[in-house]
Amino acid sequence: MEFNDHLQVWESPLSTEVADGFVDFLHQLGGPTALFIPGKDPSRTRALTTLLHGNETSGAKAIHRWLKTGVQPEVNALLCILSVQTALTPPLFSHRHLPEIRDLNRCFRAPFTDPAGMLAARLLDLLRQYQPESLIDMHNTSGKGPAFGVATYLDDNHQSLIRIFGDQLIVTDLRLGALMELGDADFPTVTIECGGSDEPQSDQLAYSGLSCYLERHDVFDLTEPAIDLYYHPLRLELTPESTVCYSDQPQRQIALTMSRLADQLNRRVLDTETPIGWLGPDGLDALSARDGAGHNQIHHFFVAQHQQLYAKRPLKLFMVTTNPEIASSDCLFYFVDAEASDP
Numbered sequence: 134m135e136f137n138d139h140l141q142v143w144e145s146p147l148s149t150e151v152a153d154g155f156v157d158f159l160h161q162l163g164g165p166t167a168l169f170i171p172g173k174d175p176s177r178t179r180a181l182t183t184l185l186h187g188n189e190t191s192g193a194k195a196i197h198r199w200l201k202t203g204v205q206p207e208v209n210a211l212l213c214i215l216s217v218q219t220a221l222t223p224p225l226f227s228h229r230h231l232p233e234i235r236d237l238n239r240c241f242r243a244p245f246t247d248p249a250g251m252l253a254a255r256l257l258d259l260l261r262q263y264q265p266e267s268l269i270d271m272h273n274t275s276g277k278g279p280a281f282g283v284a285t286y287l288d289d290n291h292q293s294l295i296r297i298f299g300d301q302l303i304v305t306d307l308r309l310g311a312l313m314e315l316g317d318a319d320f321p322t323v324t325i326e327c328g329g330s331d332e333p334q335s336d337q338l339a340y341s342g343l344s345c346y347l348e349r350h351d352v353f354d355l356t357e358p359a360i361d362l363y364y365h366p367l368r369l370e371l372t373p374e375s376t377v378c379y380s381d382q383p384q385r386q387i388a389l390t391m392s393r394l395a396d397q398l399n400r401r402v403l404d405t406e407t408p409i410g411w412l413g414p415d416g417l418d419a420l421s422a423r424d425g426a427g428h429n430q431i432h433h434f435f436v437a438q439h440q441q442l443y444a445k446r447p448l449k450l451f452m453v454t455t456n457p458e459i460a461s462s463d464c465l466f467y468f469v470d471a472e473a474s475d476p
């Protein structure tokens with residue numbers, strides 16, 4: 134399917150005009166589309182972008198489901214579904230981006246000359262034209278992990294937007310050309326990672342969050358739940374040829390054996406005396422801990438002693454999984470230095 138860098142606007146779609154099935158709905162759009170739905174208060178607009186990655190469908194499914202309700206949003210809604218052709222390219226919903234096309238969520242900075250860059254530029258123009266009071270960019274995680282928000286800028290408004298979806302917020306200064314990195318000065322922008330693409334709870338979270346986002350009078354007044362903040366986290370990952378197992382006995386041929394109860398480490402400070410797991414024949418070489426710049430910091434944060442893995446300094450762990458599939462496809466866990474001061 135040809136990549137279309139044109140961004141069409143569909144004004145005031147009626148629920149009866151929207152195709153009943155989700156895949157039919159994407160075929161109906163045919164390409165990158167911004168849906169504009171006038172609100173009860175037409176003086177304000179909230180924007181949401183999704184399907185920047187063709188294999189991350191929770192946000193687009195939520196938009197489709199919400200359009201079929203026919204509910205009028207509280208304020209104008211600008212709902213942008215971007216990589217429609219990528220999503221529809223067989224096998225369905227398997228491509229993050231097409232092989233010859235750049236990752237759209239790395240294109241929100243100059244140069245805007247190739248097809249993905251031009252589509253990114255058109256989306257930015259549209260956002261400037263509609264001047265939304267907020268922007269949510271909805272994704273799915275690559276593994277099956279839980280939902281979290283990501284922001285490059287932190288204030289009460291950003292935290293309030295995160296609370297619509299949950300209570301975990303990663304603050305990163307990473308600059309990759311992602312959509313989230315723009316608009317800090319213009320309008321609060323956050324990324325929501327809804328959990329894995331194939332998970333029914335991810336779709337449900339995307340839908341309930343979208344409904345709340347569009348139907349609340351004010352999206353900047355949420356003060357609950359309390360948010361767990363993680364500044365500039367690193368990810369502990371297996372090297373591609375390594376595997377993990379979750380057992381109460383060390384499996385010596387496996388790169389890492391972690392306890393079946395490893396997820397009890399979540400949101401706790403891990404000291405340097407508590408083993409994280411048993412290492413296999415390759416020791417620390419089976420693991421990597423990349424920082425925001427992509428540098429492997431494994432020896433800075435971890436040490437092997439008596440074939441067990443320990444933290445070298447107190448760490449705060451989060452999104453610890455006990456699912457080997459998530460551990461392989463995404464990471465074992467995220468962590469931050471427990472003693473580093475927040476910026």
Ligand SMILES: [Zn+2]
Nearest residue numbers: 186189272273
């Ligand atoms: Zn994504």
